[in-house]
Amino acid sequence: MIKLKRHPLNPLISPVPQHHWESKYVFNCAVINRDGVFHMLYRAQGEDMVSRIGYAVSLDGLRFNRFEKPVFTPGSQWELYGVEDPRLTELEGKIYMQYTAYSPQGIRISMASTLDFLRWERYGVIIPDIDNKDAALFPKKIRSHYVMFHRIEPEMYLAYSDDLDSWSKFTSIAGPRPGMWDNLKIGVGAPPVETEYGWLVLYHGVENTPRPTYRLGFMVLDLENPEKVIKRSDEPILEPEEEWEIFGGVPNVVFSDAMVEHEDNYFIYYGAADNHIAVATIEKETVLDWIRS
Template sequence: MVLQRVPENPILLPNPLHPWEALNVFNAAVVHHNGLFHMLYRAQGLDYVSHIGYAVSEDGVRWSRLDRPVLSPETPWEARGVEDPRITPIGDTFYMTYTAYSPQGIRACLARSTNLITWERMGIILPDEDNKDHTLFPEKVGGRYALLHRRPPDIWLAYSDDLLHWTDHRVIMRPRPETWEHLKIGAGGPPLKTDRGWLLIYHAVDAHHVYRLGAALLALDDPSLVIARLPDPILEPTETWEIKGDVPNVVFACANLVVDGTLYVYYGGADRAIGLATCPLDALLARLEEAASSP
């Protein structure tokens, strides 16, 4: 595997002292800001309603967390939870995409903050469809905001002038039949800008419902163009806590960031706990360049 797990894994576990996060913590967004790692993570109590909690760390491995959620269900569309946050800093504002879950369906939502703790809801951004795995690019592309999202089973790209109304939807990546990406794929954390393209970490599900992580490069000026895509996963469930949990055989990432040349990928293991795997950014980009040049 390209990614290497940190020995401290899992780095965040459910807290039985807090009912809202007593059962599961997983699928975390992470940003590095003012010298600290800030985590927004999905948490569930025994009622299986999802909330979003906050934790902070100096090294990205050892975390201190608030004893209350920073986002909890409030609207009818959020009746069963707010799920799978992904955070993109744009200018002085942090934008968090998340999934609203209710008996009516699932919807892509957006919130914003200047301090990562107090969040202002901006509403549903893809109102007419069930949609998940949505994440914003960290800067405009061709003068417009860009968003990845998932109309099953593919990864889609869309554009907006105001972050609320999205148009020009197009498929950019599809599953690869009879492989570890057979069933469906979805974006991980926000795409990372490199001098070789937008680095996309994504998840894929095989015919046996095993979730793995993959990597691809998208063209900087036109992210609908896939420059490279690794043929093999960069992380797959092998640890006991990734294999056995609330949903077995899952590694699922909502956060990828680069600090001092190291790629940090935060992921949920079996929908029960949170882990971290890393690698030198240049090493992964070299693998992708090799894949791009292969016939």
Template sequence: MKLVRNEVPLLAPTSQTWENKGVFNPAAFVWKDDIYLMYRAQGDDEVSRLGMVKMRTPTEVAERKPEPVFCADPDSEYERIGVEDPRVTKIGDEYFVIYVAASKYPPLLSTPAHPREADWRVRVSLAKTVDFASWIRYGVIISHIDSKDATLFPEKIDDNFCLLHRVVPQIRIAIAADGRRYKERGAVFGPREGMWDGDKVGVGAPPMKCPFGWVLFYHGVDKNKVYRLGIALLDLDDPSLVIARTAEPVMEPETTWEKEGRVSNVVFTCGAVEDNDKYWVYYGGADTVIGVANIAKDEVWKWAKDELAKSRYHEFDQIGRVATEETEERMR
């Protein structure tokens, strides 16, 4: 089971100073019956801003906005290096944009234990919109710990907003009745020793509902720091339960523009949409350009159905739980 990529990038940097170094890690969503991408851009100042394009088809750009649609709040100490890696989820009539507020820890302030990210302060943050022109900014919604790679489920579960996010090295879940004050519920899944996702994992696109569970495209990193994509299947009623994960990646860096760039050997998604019986996955290549790949929904659903049917017979040996009795009723 593999994603089929377009062999050339969909979007590349321009001469505009705010996006002349890299465009990457796009959210993907449907607004007014058209596909849109909201992407991370960096320019000469290395500050991250969010740009936006309208698609004519899943693989053809119709319109690219010349200026950013979302920038750092100048009054926020958490956004001094910018806003990163958006995931967009429609709930009701509103679009929830979960993004990473990026800054550096002030001098003399204690830093996280993870040595590779010790200088950076990253916080999951929220803004809402109905038109992508005016914004309600809530800012940081998980304030006590470095966390990123976050997204909301597209519907409430047990009357709660459900948020997936990544605290190195694992994906975690949190819930909130009001959509702003989140309470941790624990780990969902983490790295698998010796595998393609053996160093750390992170959320990719917002989860997409299918008859057999929530389809979650996610990224995994190995000990050589290669970023690949896989799929996890989460239980519909309790998404903290992992039904299955792909044993092999569904995508890995292969083209020159995925292997070579500002950060080499990276394919990294923040968004996917359903169109014409396919999942279209939009992703950053080497933190420099944006690509698109697709896979037939039938292929993913067959895998999901098969994994759901056998889930009662095995358990993961890594972080993550397998739905058992809850899944049996769905298979009848």
């Protein structure tokens, strides 16, 4: 059994009462490290409860400087209630962001790309006609196809594309496990990290309790056939324990969209009870030992 270690600086980011767009909640962030700079995109809500995406940068992955205005805001009828839960993948010279578009028509996976985190090219909804979320791109093609995680409740799926526009071959790879900590529904956390033993995948699982509890775990997928699950956490690697993880906008939640390799560690950034953003770490060698065991 392996566990993440919370950083003593937590929580890293909290609401700013003076900023109307992030005065109530900040949570569920994507983080990517480019040339020694940590770039964070995070979900925020103000009094109007519309989700917007803010931007922050850091040199050490712990102390972030935030922009005063959001860098990505609702831009279509599909996004009337907000843009939610970004995930970032660097692929073929661009940074791609998968996010959830939320509107009276439902929840849909959408995508945008950027070179500088400030200017965005929007692609709109990329999987229409079905409520869907928790999307994340693999960082390279597999067997000449782009591959993307998504979640048709309650299971975790893969989809495939030749052009990042049209997605097909929806394949369920994992689902809830009766009697365990992820017995209600699951979804991908961060985009996967390639290791010599397989794709390391961070995911969240929800337990069917009177107040559903969100926890984090790992799974490992085959490098050439990511539909094959090699290993999966029997116990959660992080669960709500701190007061600010148990009480908040949505209680009993640790929810991550970001896992970053930094030196000899993985930095895992997570939303806590939909109120704050925090980070927990684990040594890479500890994870590799778990995979090998």
